[in-house]
Amino acid sequence: IEETLVLIKPDGVARNLTGEILRRIEAKGYSLVDLRMLQADRDLLAAHYAEHEGKPFYEPLVEFMQSGPVVAVRVAGNRVIEGFRVLAGTTDPTTAAPGTIRGDFGRDWGLKVQQNLVHGSDSVESAERELALWFA
Numbered sequence: 053i054e055e056t057l058v059l060i061k062p063d064g065v066a067r068n069l070t071g072e073i074l075r076r077i078e079a080k081g082y083s084l085v086d087l088r089m090l091q092a093d094r095d096l097l098a099a100h101y102a103e104h105e106g107k108p109f110y111e112p113l114v115e116f117m118q119s120g121p122v123v124a125v126r127v128a129g130n131r132v133i134e135g136f137r138v139l140a141g142t143t144d145p146t147t148a149a150p151g152t153i154r155g156d157f158g159r160d161w162g163l164k165v166q167q168n169l170v171h172g173s174d175s176v177e178s179a180e181r182e183l184a185l186w187f188a
């Protein structure tokens with residue numbers, strides 16, 4: 053059984069969408085294994101987003117992720133890494149398909165960072181690395 057890291061980003065928590073997002077994960081048949089709400093610090097986010105360092109959206113993204121609490125969730129299921137990314141929808145909330153978390157609830161406020169509500173690990177290697185960071 054595979055595991056992935058889901059983050060409910062500060063916009064999702066602030067808009068009271070935590071329950072709705074967890075509901076969709078559970079309704080799909082995936083299991084919540086562990087869950088914590090925390091204020092992420094810069095070191096944790098720098099490690100989490102190391103692959104994006106130097107990109108134009110990196111600094112605003114790291115700032116945004118510190119703007120309020122996030123919910124980190126360890127989720128298990130068959131092919132859950134790919135499956136959660138389908139539930140989430142594509143990165144840009146404006147063009148994410150309706151029926152997905154980002155398509156239904158994500159908003160483009162014209163800010164530098166897309167308020168796209170959730171993060172999901174993108175590979176087995178990323179999932180292992182990220183779960184070790186957020187559930188140390």
Ligand code: GTP
Binds near residue numbers: 143164165174
């Ligand atoms: P995550 O599940 O959050 O990792 O999203 P993703 O895998 O769909 O996107 P990616 O890992 O490429 O980027 C991580 C996060 O950086 C995204 O979720 C966005 O919040 C932000 N981001 C990525 N690409 C862009 C971009 O081109 N412009 C802006 N403004 N933000 C971006």
Ligand code: MG
Binds near residue numbers: 172174
């Ligand atoms: Mg990503």
